Amino acid sequence: DSGVTQTPKHLITATGQRVTLRCSPRSGDLSVYWYQQSLDQGLQFLIHYYNGEERAKGNILERFSAQQFPDLHSELNLSSLELGDSALYFCASSGGISGTARGNYEQYFGPGTRLTVT
Amino acid sequence: EDQVTQSPEALRLQEGESSSLNCSYTVSGLRGLFWYRQDPGKGPEFLFTLYSAGEEKEKERLKATLTKKESFLHITAPKPEDSATYLCAVQAMWETSGSRLTFGEGTQLTVNP
Numbered sequence: 001d002s003g004v005t006q007t008p009k010h011l012i013t014a015t016g017q018r019v020t021l022r023c024s025p026r027s028g029d030l031s032v033y034w035y036q037q038s039l040d041q042g043l044q045f046l047i048h049y050y051n052g053e054e055r056a057k058g059n060i061l062e063r064f065s066a067q068q069f070p071d072l073h074s075e076l077n078l079s080s081l082e083l084g085d086s087a088l089y090f091c092a093s094s095g096g097i098s099g100t101a102r103g104n105y106e107q108y109f110g111p112g113t114r115l116t117v118t
Numbered sequence: 119e120d121q122v123t124q125s126p127e128a129l130r131l132q133e134g135e136s137s138s139l140n141c142s143y144t145v146s147g148l149r150g151l152f153w154y155r156q157d158p159g160k161g162p163e164f165l166f167t168l169y170s171a172g173e174e175k176e177k178e179r180l181k182a183t184l185t186k187k188e189s190f191l192h193i194t195a196p197k198p199e200d201s202a203t204y205l206c207a208v209q210a211m212w213e214t215s216g217s218r219l220t221f222g223e224g225t226q227l228t229v230n231p
Binding site: 002004033035042043044045048055056058088090105106107108109110111112114 | 149150152154159160161162163164167205207209217218219220221222223224
């Protein structure tokens with residue numbers, strides 16, 4: 001158990017709908033990352049938040065957005081869903097920002113949310 | 119652009135048959151190279167971080183090594199419970215805030231009893 005929690009475990013929804021995925025990082029971790037894993041693309045970085053602020057963006061679609069709240073949990077919002085958005089969505093957390101102890105670079109992943117768009 | 123290539127894509131071993139998985143990378147300044155284990159439908163499980171060429175890390179039957187261009191994950195006398203997909207990822211030095219990991223496609227390892 002990594003200490004990172006994600007809800008829900010599974011989500012089935014229709015095209016055009018909007019969903020929210022939730023992540024709670026490990027106790028004490030300030031950084032939250034979101035990744036998408038699909039069969040044809042492997043694990044792809046979406047976005048990184050540190051202590052409530054957006055720090056880096058990857059190949060995240062404009063239909064997707066995220067935020068990190070004062071209690072450090074994070075939500076990933078996916079809207080106008082398409083069939084191709086079906087994937088596993090993982091959240092990871094780490095301890096801090098660059099320049100701090102090396103262990104802070106290690107990212108610990110949650111169990112994921114399996115999204116199926118029909 | 120950072121790139122990670124893992125080989126082979128799939129590997130079948132008999133229990134006790136040692137082997138190595140390869141991870142080749144190109145990155146504009148390596149901060150760290152990470153190995154993860156992933157079981158089907160589960161989240162990646164952190165195994166090792168390597169920071170500089172020549173560094174080695176060990177955990178049970180697994181040993182990870184790093185050169186300037188690639189990393190190897192050596193599996194000694196594997197058991198069926200070692201069956202999983204092994205993922206390699208890099209983090210670039212220029213990434214602020216200990217940011218994104220760039221992953222390879224993984225090596226799917228099957229260990230037969």
